[in-house]
Amino acid sequence: MRDKNPYIVCFGEVLWDIFPEGSKAGGAPFNVAYNVHKMGIDVKMLSKIGNDKLGKKLTDQIKSWGITTDYIQIDEKHPTSTVIAKIDEHNEATYEIITNVAWDFIEFLPEQKELVLNAEAFVFGSLSARNEKTKETLFQLLEFAKLKIFDVNFRPPFIDVELIKTLLHKADIVKMNKSELHQILEFIGKQYDSEEDSIAFLQNYFGIKEVILTKGSKGAKYFVGDQNYTFEAIPITVADTVGSGDAFLSGFISKRINKENPEEIIKQAISLGAFITSKLGACPDYEYSEFERFKNQNI
Numbered sequence: 145m146r147d148k149n150p151y152i153v154c155f156g157e158v159l160w161d162i163f164p165e166g167s168k169a170g171g172a173p174f175n176v177a178y179n180v181h182k183m184g185i186d187v188k189m190l191s192k193i194g195n196d197k198l199g200k201k202l203t204d205q206i207k208s209w210g211i212t213t214d215y216i217q218i219d220e221k222h223p224t225s226t227v228i229a230k231i232d233e234h235n236e237a238t239y240e241i242i243t244n245v246a247w248d249f250i251e252f253l254p255e256q257k258e259l260v261l262n263a264e265a266f267v268f269g270s271l272s273a274r275n276e277k278t279k280e281t282l283f284q285l286l287e288f289a290k291l292k293i294f295d296v297n298f299r300p301p302f303i304d305v306e307l308i309k310t311l312l313h314k315a316d317i318v319k320m321n322k323s324e325l326h327q328i329l330e331f332i333g334k335q336y337d338s339e340e341d342s343i344a345f346l347q348n349y350f351g352i353k354e355v356i357l358t359k360g361s362k363g364a365k366y367f368v369g370d371q372n373y374t375f376e377a378i379p380i381t382v383a384d385t386v387g388s389g390d391a392f393l394s395g396f397i398s399k400r401i402n403k404e405n406p407e408e409i410i411k412q413a414i415s416l417g418a419f420i421t422s423k424l425g426a427c428p429d430y431e432y433s434e435f436e437r438f439k440n441q442n443i
Contacts, residue, residue, distance in 0.1 A: 151188055151262075151264065152188070152263055152264050152267060153187075153189075153190055153215075153259060153263040153265070154180075155191070156250075156268055156272030157171035157225060157247045157272050158170075158171045158202060158206070158216065158225070159202075159224070159225035159247070160198055160201075160224065160226045161239075161426075162229060163231070164230075168425050169202060170227070171225070172387075172389075173189070173267060173268065173269060174191070174427075175390035175391070175394075175426040176267055176397070177211060178426070179390065179391045179395070180394045181210065183398035183412075184398075185397070185398055188212060189212075189213070190259070191215075191250060192216065192246040192247045192249060192250045193217075193224045194222055194223040194245070198224035199223075199246070202224060215259065217250060218246075222244060223245055223246065224245065224246055225245035226242055227240065227241050231384055231386075239299065241271070241299060241302070244275075249277045250277065252281040256285060261288045261289075261290070264290075265291040265401055266290075266291065267293045267295065268292070268293070268294060269296070270294075270296060270297060270303070270304075270308055270311060271302055273304075274304070279307070291401075292316045293393075294318045295390070296324045297389070298324055308328065312346070312350040313350050313351065315350070316352070316354065317353065317355070318354070318355050320356070320357060321358045321359070321360070321389065322357065322358075325339075325343070325346075325357060339357060343367045343372070354368050356396060358392055358417075363376045363414065366410045380422045383421065383423050383424045384425070386426045387426020387427065388418075389417070390426060391417045391426070392414070393413070395412040395415060396412065396413035399413075411443050412439070415435070415442065418442065419439070
C-alpha cells in the first residue's frame with residue numbers, strides 16, 4: 145500500500161557514537177533522517193541493529209523521536225554498531241568504525257521494493273556498502289528509487305574506488321565536500337581545474353544531474369544542470385562539527401523534494417547545517433520553531 149504522506153528513505157548505518165562525555169545515536173544516514181524528520185517530513189530508516197541491549201536502547205531512542213523503526217532489521221548474530229568518536233582542539237571529529245556489525249548485513253526484503261518505489265527520495269552513502277551483503281541490498285534498492293541522493297561521505301579506510309565510481313554513475317544528486325571532490329577527480333585520473341569546470345566534468349562523466357559542493361566556513365555551491373549557485377556560510381560559534389554535513393543535506397532534502405527554487409533549497413541547507421554546528425552532537429533536541437528563528441535572523 146502506498147503511504148499517504150510524502151516520505152523519504154534513508155539507507156545505511158545506525159549506531160552509537162561513543163564520545164568522551166557519553167553515547168549518542170548516530171550514523172550519517174540516520175543523522176539525515178533525524179533532521180529531515182525535524183523539518184516536518186516523514187522518513188523511513190532502513191538499517192539493521194543487533195539483538196542486544198544497545199540495539200534495544202537505540203530502538204527506544206529512535207521511537208521516542210517519533211521516527212518509525214519498522215524498517216530497522218534485527219540481527220541475531222552481529223552486534224549493534226558502535227563508533228569511537230574523538231573531537232580535536234578545532235572541534236573536528238575523527239571516528240574509529242568497528243567492522244562486522246549489524247548494518248553490514250542489511251537484507252533485501254520484498255516489501256522494501258514498494259517502500260523505495262513510493263519514496264520521494266532515497267538517500268545513501270558509501271560507508272554502508274563496505275560489506276558485500278549490504279552492498280548487494282543497496283544495489284537492488286537503487287533500481288527502484290526515483291530520486292537517488294548520494295552523500296559521498298568518505299570514511300577511511302573504507303574507500304573502495306570502483307564502488308564509489310559505480311555509485312556516482314547511479315546517483316541523480318551527489319553531495320561532496322572539497323576534499324572529496326579532489327579525491328574523486330584523482331580516482332578517474334583528472335586534474336583539478338576550477339570548481340565549476342571540475343564539477344561540470346564530473347556531471348558529464350558520471351551523468352549526474354545535480355551536485356552540492358560543501359565548503360565549511362566558505363559556504364556551498366549548488367550545480368543544477370549547467371547552472372550553479374553560490375552561497376556564503378553563516379558565521380556561528382562552533383559547538384562541534386559532528387553531523388554538520390548531514391544536517392546540511394537534511395535541509396537540502398526538505399526543500400528539494402518539494403521542487404522549490406535553488407536559492408530556497410540551499411538557504412535551508414546552509415541554515416540547518418549552521419544551526420546544528422552551533423549545537424553539540426548531530427541529533428540535538430530542538431523544535432522547528434527554534435530553527436526557523438535562527439534561519440530568519442541569519443539569512
